[in-house]
Amino acid sequence: MTKEERALAAVAALKKEYPEARCSLTSENPLQLLIATRLSAQCTDARVNMVTPALFARFPTLEAFCAGSAEEIAEYVRSCGLYKTKSRDIYEMCCAIRDRFDGQVPDNLKDLTSLPGVGRKTANLIMGDVYKQPAVVADTHCIRINNRLGLCDSKDPLKVEMQLRKLLPPAESNDYCHRMVLHGRAVCDARKPLCEQCCMKEFCPKVGVEV
Numbered sequence: 001m002t003k004e005e006r007a008l009a010a011v012a013a014l015k016k017e018y019p020e021a022r023c024s025l026t027s028e029n030p031l032q033l034l035i036a037t038r039l040s041a042q043c044t045d046a047r048v049n050m051v052t053p054a055l056f057a058r059f060p061t062l063e064a065f066c067a068g069s070a071e072e073i074a075e076y077v078r079s080c081g082l083y084k085t086k087s088r089d090i091y092e093m094c095c096a097i098r099d100r101f102d103g104q105v106p107d108n109l110k111d112l113t114s115l116p117g118v119g120r121k122t123a124n125l126i127m128g129d130v131y132k133q134p135a136v137v138a139d140t141h142c143i144r145i146n147n148r149l150g151l152c153d154s155k156d157p158l159k160v161e162m163q164l165r166k167l168l169p170p171a172e173s174n175d176y177c178h179r180m181v182l183h184g185r186a187v188c189d190a191r192k193p194l195c196e197q198c199c200m201k202e203f204c205p206k207v208g209v210e211v
Contacts, residue, residue, distance in 0.1 A: 001203055007151055007167035009203050014179040017199040021175035021182075023129055026052060030105040030130045031062055031097070034115075035090050037122045043080045051077055062103055065094035089117025107131045121157060128174030136161045136168070137177040141184030148188065148206040 112123035128135030
């Protein structure tokens with residue numbers, strides 16, 4: 001089986017196993033998703049979802065965030081870790097969206113990654129989930145599982161993203177990455193993958209191999 005064939009098999013198996021491919025971060029608009037994604041760095045999505053309701057109630061609009069301060073934002077996101085850096089990034093990104101992008105979350109990689117605290121992973125998530133563009137979100141689950149599948153041979157997020165872009169059908173890539181997160185949490189654990197329960201065990205070259 002070639003890499004291309006294995007990639008298509010993985011797309012099909014994950015689609016069957018996880019029909020609903022959705023981001024686990026709770027949000028109601030592009031700005032909220034952008035902020036939630038920034039908060040999720042080195043923090044669980046579950047923790048972020050516990051914090052954001054109060055944050056978004058206090059700052060319901062872009063204008064509200066801009067009229068606030070990094071210090072006040074920090075009080076709401078303290079439990080997310082690295083909260084001082086994250087709160088500063090959130091405040092500055094909101095001001096940048098207001099001043100440079102007419103109040104609209106950008107729809108392209110260049111503009112998104114020009115915002116404070118926004119890297120390729122966050123930018124790809126916004127482009128895929130909000131603007132329905134082909135995107136590859138190379139998070140830890142995506143990197144780990146695709147290396148086990150033999151579709152990638154690197155732990156560098158950019159290299160993994162570029163390798164997957166060559167293998168995945170563009171229309172499937174964003175949902176594929178969401179399904180990777182679900183599969184990583186439920187089955188393909190970093191320390192003890194449940195290979196016998198895996199929907200990809202028939203073609204995964206690392207089935208039964210100690211991690």
